[in-house]
Amino acid sequence: MDWSGLPPLTMLRAFEAAARHGGFSAAGRELNVTHAAVGQQVRALEERLGVVLMRREGRGLALTPEGERLAATLREALDLIHEGVGALLAAAAHRPVQVTTTIRFASSWLASRLGAFRAEHPEIELMLNPSIQVVDLARSEFDLAIRWGAGSWEGLVAEPLLVSPMIVVGTPALLGTDPIDTPADLLRFPWVQEIGVEEWRVWLAERGVAMGAKRDIHHLPGHMAVEAMRAGEGIGFTARSLVEADLGAGRLVALFDTSDSANVGYHLVRRPGRMRPSAAAFADWLRREAQTDRARAT
DSSP states (O other): OOOTTSOOHHHHHHHHHHHHHTSHHHHHHHHTSOHHHHHHHHHHHHHHHTSOOEEEETTEEEEOHHHHHHHHHHHHHHHHHHHHHHHHHHHHHHSOEEEEEOHHHIIIIIGGGHHHHHHHOTTOOEEEEEOSSOOOGGGSSOSEEEEEESSOOTTSEEEEEEEOOEEEEEOHHHHOSSOOOSGGGGGGSOEEEETTOOHHHHHHHHTTOOOTTOOOEEEEOHHHHHHHHHTTSOEEEEEGGGSHHHHHHTSSEEEEEOTTSTTOEEEEEEOSSOOOHHHHHHHHHHHHHHHHHHHHHO
16 A cells, blocks of 8 residues: 555544544643644645635634545544554453563563462463573563563563572581582582573673583573472572572572572563553562562562
């Protein structure tokens, strides 16, 4: 369709409102502009089309035959647009809120809290996709992502949700009484590592520790990895915020952390622009839950 020959929509909207209200003042109030601005748009439309659409009649304005035909066409077209957009918004309002997140975050922090969200918003359907894959939000139907990192993802809006260092943890029984003074001392323990996550290797390499031929490593999905750490199957690398209760109860012991890395943690990530009301409600609930966690930790 060639749109180049059509007048700008601002002109058409101004004329349609003026025709419907029978004057520029009421049209201006509807469009939130001055009556003079409406008049300029109508005159510009007349010049563009080469026809007179409205004439002054007494103290008001009357449509010419050409104006009557154009006003009827625009009214019908705008009604169709209004109905189409309204139907689209109604469908979007009932579409589930789709969230992508890591398996570990979903199982260790989010899953146990979802009942509270359901009680607060029983009208909102929620669809979670725990995965090690990083979803391209710009090309997907996901409303939100919860990602681990420093909060810099190009083209996306990211806000800190749970800023928390990664820590090395193990059970007291597994760690024993021998001193653990340097990262190299960790090589003597079995490890539990989440599938698809490389924080271990990066952290050790930054501290000059080579993994070498180490083979006593269990690679597990995120939710199983944390449970294996709690069971003493190996030491592991996890976000401190996910195991605060275990640390407080003495079930796990923290050995080393990454607290020197600023702003690293779980972030709430979305596309720029306005969120759907249901997605915004879930995002607001996440913020409040995270704030409650931070208040408990202080």
